[in-house]
Amino acid sequence: MSLAPRWPGVPPRWAIAVTASAVGLGVLTGVPAAAAPTAAVVTRAALDPALVAGRGAAVDFAEQEAENARTNGTVIGPGRDAYTLPAEASGRTAVKLTPGQFVEFTLPSAANAITVRYALPDAPGGGGITAPLTVTAGGHRSRTMTLTSQYAYLYNQYPFTNDPAAGLLHPDWWITECSCVPDATNPAPEIDKPFRPMHFYDEQRLLLGRTYRAGDTIRLTASAGAPWTVIDLLDSQRVAPPKVDVWAANVLLFGADPTGRHDSAAAFDRAIAFARKARLTVYVPPGTYQVNRHIIVDDVTIEGAGSWYTIVKGHEVALDEPAPDGSVHTGVGFYGKEGGSSGVHLSGFAIEGDVRERIDTDQVNGVGGAMSNSTIDGLYVHHTKAGMWFDGPMTNTRIAGNVIVDQIADGLNFHTGVTKSVVRDNVVRNTGDDGLAMWSDAVTDAGNTFDHNTVQTPTLANGIAIYGGTDNTVSGNLVADPLREGSGLHVGARFGAEPFAGKLIIADNTTVRAGTFELNWKIGLGAIWFYALDRSIDADIRVTGDHYLDSTYNAIMLVTEFGVKDQYAIDGVAFRDIHVDGTGTSVVSARSAGSASFRNVDARNVGAVGVNNCGSFNFTPDGSEFTLTDLGGNDGGWLAPFVPNTITCDDRPPVVPPPAPAPW
Template identity: 70%
Template sequence: MSRSITGAVASGPGRSRRRAVAAFAAVTAAAAGLGVLAGAPAYAGGRAQDGVRGAGGAAAVTRAALDPSLVAGKGADLGFTEQEAEQAVTNGTVIGPSTAAYTLPAEASGRSAVTLRPGQYVEFTLPSAANAITVRSSVPDAAAGGGITSPLDVSLRAKSGGTVQGRKEMTLTSQYAWLYNQYPFSNDPNADLLFPDQWITECACVPDQTTPAPTVAKPFRPNHFYDEQRLLLGRTYQAGEKVQLTVPAGAATTTVDLMDSQQVAAPKIDVVAANVLAFGADPTGRRDSADAIDKAIAFAKRAHLKVYIPPGTFQVNRHIVVDDVTIEGAGNWYTIIKGHQVTLSSPDAGGSLHTGVGFYGKDAADGGSTDVHLSGFAIEGDVRDRVDTDQVNGIGGALSDSTISGLYIQHTKAGMWFDGPMHDLRITGNEIVDQTADGINFHTGVTDSLVRNNFIRNTGDDALAMWSDKTEDARDTFDHNTVQTPVLANGIALYGGTDNTVSGNLVADPIREGSGIQVGSRFGSEAFTGHLWITGNTTVRAGTYDLNWNIGLGAIWFYALEKNISADIEVTGDDFLDTTYNAIMLVSDFPVKDLYSITNVHFKDIKVDGTGTSVVSARVAGGATFQNVVARNVGAVGVNNCGSFHFTPAGSEFALTDLGGNTGGGTTGDWLAPWELPNTITCDDRPAVVPPPAPSAW
């Protein structure tokens, strides 16, 4: 994209949204491994420390890499406890903190992790009784791509003296990690540019049809480094006992980000149900069980029974179509539905090149499915790249008057992608991790539906999205979910819709080309109408650097690209903590700056604790009101107000209306006071970034 001498933002390549996913075109050259890009923005500094260090045996518990008291009451609670590796005892190397794109620290929770060479360890102290752990880690890719596997020793040790009480081994993998190149990415670290005529900002050139493709370092833009692995420990270990993770001799260098621990309940048994074993399903995973599950569903519907899938690993390599049926597993640690990705002989009617494991409602054009209830099992896919037309999602289709709860979904493309119209779907208590695209997307006319108490980590696109494509999403709610480390795009994204609510969510560490929360008129979405309530959410370390525009974004980002944003939007009671750049950003793209505006947005009872730059960045015509927006630890001026870049004698085209109580944070007094009237123009694309201190109790 080009930039004018006034510092205005010009258009960039954007993202293409197709039927099954969304993504930004990524940018900025990558240094492989732990490297930090030359000239990388913001928090590019890091630390490397060897020798035994850490918390001295204390059980350092975090939520989103913060003291849990700072985010109390926000996000999901699924019964596990998070501990960051950089706060544990280790003789490895602490990397980070850094937000430099395409580096291992930037994609880690809290922007730091611990790298272990063979013989090195990280040791966690259990904060409460646990019989299961989840380890989020990164191991190197194979030289030609495709990933490797590598062992990790797990030893369980006594509270004092270090006596070993149990040993396990995990097999870590990078087969579902390490993507490269321009969107929609490649698994080949040695690939040439996928689109040599696309703007490559990091090479300082503008290639086009008549300009030779730039030379870029390979691997180009490595990303999506981390994956997670779960392990049942075999028995319960008590609070104060130790879990030591050691890289054995001959294994690959391994970066450990964090460990979750929990007490997993015994398997659920349902004897009054259609057990899939009775229909030929194979719990060893050696034979495909898809047909047997279909038979169990058909029988259960005739007999008015539930379908029960007992403990075991069941191979399924295609969609299980569900309608008017309840399917329960023994618990998502015990009942695993696992499949291979299958290449189709020719593309299907929707353009899919592959199929794979997934539970799908009928297509909305065929009436959709109703009264479907799925719970208590895991879906583990085999998606290792990103094909936007592929229907290889964990849950898909159209599901009305239905519920989805207690699932664990990993290695599919999107965890749940719904194509409406459909209504009254309730999604609660699920974990969705390690996706190449979205976590949950309400696409096209999803109404009166709820997403509550779900945990979503390491998506390849928006973790939670409402996309009013052709038909409005209406009266939907995203409530008390936790989103961590979306590698691309936003934690929560709203593209059009009416009377929707986003409340009580916790969003941490978006990595590239997105924000904690985005309100966007884009991707062909219908206009925002009615009301939008964004209430009581917390973002942590959000507000990334947009490498297309080459400026910092906001922790919450309003973007008028294709239509005006003029619905009644209430942003109330939200906290923006440790924001990398701006806390609040309202923007239009430069080519349409005189076409579209943002109005009728109201900020009230907001706390801003730490920004690298400003509290508000406005790069659009329109206006917003501010009441009781309290800020501290602001890196630059409180307001960066460019309006629509006409710089009129009357002031900026964006009006900031002070309704009182807007205090603290400014380098020249309270953050809003010097700039409110007559909307003083303060337009600096790249103010100096001052990394804020860690958040603390208000």
């Protein structure tokens, strides 16, 4: 979800100058090869792993940022302005290569597989380009990785277009451009194009053919196939051999083609039907299987040889006429049956879609429908609309250990009546909307948990968002680098969601470089953002043990939509045992009536003022309509001068980039 309703605010004073190159934008700082470190520097969300110990997904790969590697290219960034290459990079910094230039990583441990996150220019008329990248492993053996920008580059207004020359999609919408937006997004978009380029990055995986030792190097050399190539990061890992199941219903026996030349959808259907009768698992051995429609699953287990070996890949197919649900395309995906499925278990394969545009009515998600009493683990979901979108009612489903990357919309969404389900240890990167979301649309989501996931670089909206619901939990997650119109963590009474009720527990999460600039409102958001638009937020909400690191603007923000500011409030939110290390502006920004309490909330490196309290903008003689309660132990001197309701409203606080996070 995105497109927050609009009310006045003010652009920030902190902006980093950018240089435009076609529609690929970046801050340029020359770094000669000799100056870059050659030792293996392993990070998590571009941070020292010690700063996020015990948080985020447990993963089997080592993340290395390109800016920490040896290169004769150019470091771009850091920068956080929307529509620029640095802003969408992990850690807000990457390396730009011209043809023949390289970036070279030193392996921190044995590896036989790599993932490269990169960006290429778009084609002049849109649609992307393709270019090779030379991968030299161990200093001698070279292979070619094919990069493409065909799945990148969205422009214009929501729901966006792939055409850089398109006129405004919504000419009647208020266009909000200001000094915070680079020159390439011109304030007269009906004249100068492209307008609002975004979603620059993609990633590609490669099996290296052998295992390389710790200390060996992986060199990535840009080709002349593109005027420039940006390398953001390298993930390296040691992939286990393919899994074999000789006692299963093997899809090859039912006519599936592992070369990908012929459509295997019907063969999958036959294998599933047989396996259900025989009470067997469906096994999909190594290969690439072309599937161009939904595979309907119910009471069945489907396992691949591992997501690096078993790839289910399909084209997006235009329908002859719209489906009853409004879809105008179909594509590869595993879906619950109409009315809901149960006992579905999916594991060990990749789903490679072909979605290049956002059409919200299309059901072209990697996994979809309703699946109760089910498990989904070990999948790699790439280039679908939403990685996993569940339309309930459904209950008791566990989603764990998956990688969901490069989506046009959400990574995962529990939509409508999902209960008692868990999302744990998943990696979500480069989504076009919320990374993880629970949306209680008409029917309440209840008793669900998002636990120990890593969400990085959502290009629109939030890392993790909860829209209404009862007794849900968000715990132990790591969220980094949201880009536009969203926050690291979001609690929203919006999009027609059912009210918050019972308890909402937000505990032991870490956000870093979160809190984007809201272009509609022209204000900076918080690393965690509460927003009352459709109704008040007054459930039992407890935020405990979170760490908000290097927040671009505020750490904590509570907002009621201006048009209903005297009707709705955000009341009774309890913050406990919080660390705030670095804010561009404030620890707390309150733009609502209501209240919050604080115990052991420690803050340092605060850019402007501890509390920016506007209340509901009536500026009464008795103070703000938002009350802060100091329950003790709030170190750093950020809170005491402003309780209970001192008005400190400033739409234009000076933004001071904080220092890098450090151990507390």
